[in-house]
Amino acid sequence: MxxxxxxxxxxxxxxxxxxxxxxxxxxxxxxxxxxxxxxxxxxxxxxxxxxxxxxxxxxxxxxxxxxxxxxxxxxxxxxxxPDAVRDEVPVNVTVPVVPAAVAHELVAASGCRTAKVKVADPRSDLADDVARVEAVADALGPGGRVRVDANAAWDVETAVRAIGRLDRAAGGLEYVEQPCPGVDELARVRRRVEVPVAADESVRRAEDPVAVARAGAADLIVVKVQPLGGVRRALEVVEAAGLPAVVSSALDTSIGIGLATRLAGALPRLDHACGLGTVRLFRGDVAASSLLPTGGVLPVRRADVDPxxxxxxxxxxxxxxxxxxxxxxxxxxxxx
Missing domain, CATH: 3.30.390.10 (Enolase-like, N-terminal domain)
Incomplete structure (x- = not known):
């Protein structure tokens, strides 16, 4: 690339x-x-x-x-x-804020069985988000998993309403990622919805990345190598939190994705597909061999810069x- x-x-x-x-x-x-x-x-x-x-x-x-x-x-x-305990990891396809028809095409062509759909963007209202999620669920078919990411855009009441509609559109969401900015808000949302809540910004941008777990504000955490300070530090956060973890991209090139696969490969448990298929969002890549998922999985390996x-x-x-x-x-x- x-x-x-x-x-x-x-x-x-x-x-x-x-x-x-x-x-x-x-x-x-x-x-x-x-x-x-x-x-x-x-x-x-x-x-x-x-x-x-x-x-x-x-x-x-x-x-x-x-x-x-x-x-x-x-x-x-x-x-x-750290040594890896697995040779490959499942990944989700990431669906940006695009029209429903485009979202359907992206997912259908990805080979992934899990899709992460961006929602709550200023360019998209809830009706657009619902249509996008419905299209993604249709493209995945039976057994597919849909997760949504609000990037901390909602207040509590908006989150509760939106999550209900998106959950119905998906036929059941795997989880909703960072619906609100604060730990207290996440905890309030979690008490009012049946969809599991994942914390992202409340982990990677927090002075104390484990606070969200102690507060009972999330069902799982999203961990990213660069924001957390490295693979070892991310593993420490997962262990201290005691919650299932999703390894995700910080919108890295294949160089960063390769290091993220090393984190995913080293986790004692990996119950959720990783958000590491984002190199497809780039028009080029610094790596000699781009880390792109095949059949919904990525190998656990590092990448080298193409001289x-x-x-x-x-x-x-x-x-x-x-x-x-x-x-x-x-x-x-x-x-x-």
């Missing part, structure tokens, strides 16, 4: 070289559809003695939050990861912006 990818090699700053990083690249690639309110994904790739890793915090994240993502990249590039993907045409603005972020995040990491 080359597509519209831009990948540029950069000199390794001393702060990374001192940590064992010997290669550094910055990349940018358009998405196939607008997702998470963005149309272009950007980030960095780092190489060290353990292989390639990814650092790609979103642009609304400050240096302190981005430092957790950097910790994950440094772990992935320089440390051996031929590096271009000699510099993008000064892209490099400047990301080197500035890197410097600030390195400083925040040192301050912790």
């Amino acid at each position: 080359s597509g519209a990818l831009r990948l540029h090699r950069l000199a390794v700053p001393a702060a990374l070289a001192d940590r064992g990083i010997d290669e550094l690249g910055v990349w940018s690639v358009p998405l196939t559809v607008r997702f998470r309110r963005i149309e272009v994904r950007e980030g960095m790739v780092l190489h060290g003695p353990a292989g390639w890793a990814e650092w790609s915090p979103f642009w609304d994240y400050d240096p302190v939050e981005s430092a957790s993502w950097l910790r994950a990249a440094l772990e992935g590039a320089t440390e051996e990861l 031929s993907a590096f271009t000699d045409e510099p993008d000064a603005d892209l490099a400047r912006r990301w080197l500035g972020r890197l410097e600030a995040s390195c400083a925040a990491l040192e301050g912790r």
